[in-house]
Every structure is written in C-alpha cells, then in structure tokens.
Amino acid sequence: MTDIASLTKIYSRRRFACLFFSLVVTMVTAPVLRAIGLNTRPLEVVLALNMLAAVLVTLFRFGTWVALGLLALLVVPRIGYTLMGYQPLLATSQGVGALICLVSVGVMFGYLLREGTVTSERIYAALNAYLLIGIMCGLLFCILEEHWAGSLSLQGEPLARSGESPLWDTIYFSFVTLGTLGYGDIVPVYGPARALAVAEAMFGQMYLVVIVARLVSLYKGQADRKDLGARDTAAGEDKTGSQPSRE
Structure with a gap:
C-alpha cells in the first residue's frame, strides 16, 4: 500500500508530464505498426x-459526477459496438471522446491563463492541450468520413476503406492541418470537412500565439518580482549597515 501511495503521489505531481509522453508515444507508434502490417486496434x-x-x-478537480458520466458515455458505447457491431455506437463513443478532449482543453486553457508560477507542469499542460486539440479534430474527421464517405480524399479515393477504420489517417490529417503543413496527400472534399479543417488551422495558430504570449508574460512577471525582491533586500541591508552604532 505504501508503494501505491507513493506512485499516486508522484503521478499527482507529474500528471501533465505523464499524459504528454503517453499521448506522444501512442500517436508515434500507430503509423509504425501500420507500416509493418500489425494491427493498430490495441492502440x-x-x-x-x-x-x-x-x-x-x-475533470475530477471540478466535478466527480461529470467525469464519471463522461467515462461511462465513452466506455459503454464502445463495449456495445464491440459486442454487437452497431455502427452508431462507435460514432457515439468517438463523439464523447471528442467532447472529453474539448472539455479537457478548456480546463487546461483556464489553468494556463490564470496567474501563477511558470512551472514545467504548466508547460506540459500547454503541450497536452495542443495535442488534445489535434486528437479531438481527428475524431471529428473520422466521424465525418465514416458517415459521409468521401469527405476526405486520399489520392482521389475516399479515405475510408471497407473493413478498416480511418481513425489514424484522420488523426494524421488533423495534425498536418493543425500545424498548417499542407502535405496534400489527404484533402477535405465536402463542406463540413473543409469547414472543420479551416477552423482547426486558424485555432491552432491562435492557440500558439496566445499561449506563448501568456507564458512569456507570466515568466517575465515572475522574474521581475524576484528582481524587485532582491533589490528590496539589498536596500534593506544597505540601510541597516549604514546606521551608526549606539554605545
């Protein structure tokens, strides 16, 4: 029990860092497994x-019942789809996943904008929010492609193939759009997909500008307060040292 408590304490202090590295490893591993012909379903x-x-x-910091409700909406439809193969259940699970990403980004964004010390955890929270934006839009692109085949095109053909989930392709396209790389291998064809791509590209750039500016301003304010405190301390010492001694 002591080891579990110790691990829990460590995770609570470095939770944003743990989430960041887990997300990066998952998204980098998926295309590698696909390239060598392995199943990406476990990922x-x-x-x-x-x-x-x-x-x-x-979310557990802001409402346990809200968090538990979202967990149930994410897990139960996915289990139902696995058991019954009913397609709307998969779309429900993906939609709830996108909602979880959106709410988590909102919470992290509020944490980033409020006053406080610029710590490594705050920086990891900024990185996590950026990654979750890409994953959220990837889930939305996947829903569009699964329900309106041809919303995204890969070299002139619909992205969704029979028997294969386009999830990792749509997540790849989402991050290409978020970073405004524009490789051109996957392109949005229909209106909803194009609208989502435009919104993601604009928000991605605005997010970087706002967050970088905010973190820099917080860091500068933190440094200025330290300098002011050091000057006040030095002035106090000089004043004390300059007073004549009384006998």
Missing part, C-alpha cells in the same frame, strides 16, 4: 485510456 484502446487520463487529470 485505439490505449488512445481511449489516454482520454480517460485526461479526465482524471482535469
């Missing part, structure tokens, strides 16, 4: 666990 489970971790990191 979808890992991605779901990452979203559950995002709930644990953020």
